[in-house]
Amino acid sequence: MDPEQRKHEVADGVLAEKINHLRDRLYPDPADRPGYAKLAARIREQTGKPMSATYLWELASGRKRNITQDTLATLAEFFGVPPEYFLDDVVTSRVDAQLELVTALRNQKVRSIALRAEGLSDDTLDALLVMVTEARRIERLGPSADTARREPDESG
Amino acid sequence: MDPEQRKHEVADGVLAEKINHLRDRLYPDPADRPGYAKLAARIREQTGKPMSATYLWELASGRKRNITQDTLATLAEFFGVPPEYFLDDVVTSRVDAQLELVTALRNQKVRSIALRAEGLSDDTLDALLVMVTEARRIERLGPSADTARREPDESG
DNA sequence: AAGACCCATCCGCTCAAGCGGACGGTTGCT
């Protein structure tokens, strides 16, 4: 199975899967693997922050999922993962889309052009768009990643 | 609490600052800047998730700080930043560098121009820079935020 | 067979996350 599709269907219970996965990885031997009571006790000892066995089970079984920043930080600290580990979901794709733009804007002159284009009239922007597209053709560059995309928002 | 051994001390206390910073970046013009009531309404419209004006103010003023994953995702989605922005300082500063551009790039056409300008030769970029600057003068727009800045990066 | 543990699961409570509605102050329009 491809791991890209499952993040859509089980987007609700991902947190539970991640906690169980981290517990299994931290205690590979099922014989030595502690239950939620002992695990919560160890989290309390190691991090100094509160953590109850009941709530830990509720999280691991998917009954509760909307955790606060404090709880998230506690789990991340104990399992030795960055806090972002627990919240990478469908938003990741949107970040990727932004990264594409960030790559283009690494050039200082491209940045300047973008900044100075802000606020210009629609007609002027269209004219500039024609120019830059034509310049691309002249310099024998392939079409930009933008040409294929169609985003129907941005009221203005 | 225990203010002794926290590694992300800044990330804890300054959620309020981050929210205010993001609001100021998204609405650079103080005259057009909405209050918490209108801002919350826009968050609701744009994300489809609930968000009250009172709670938004409580967050921005530092009265509440331990937000849940849902609220965090709502804010991140609206402000166009990765959710880690509110957790990690490193991510915060890295994203902040881009936010100024994101403000300008809300316009779809400006985005397209920036994407297509990538890879063009230096001479062509200079020519485009002249054109867009001239267009600004013709349309009676003030100088962009970029014109005053001198950044000594991008050696090549 | 009974005591001592540990397990997953459940019930019910506390308290803060989150919200609705109001208050007084300021700006601007008529």
Added chain:
DNA sequence: AGCAACCGTCCGCTTGAGCGGATGGGTCTT
């Protein structure tokens, strides 16, 4: 002057995150 709209701020309420303390069932010793 009045009204309308918006602002930041406060109060009190509901809801759910998070927890303490049962419960019953399994697996060891003795």
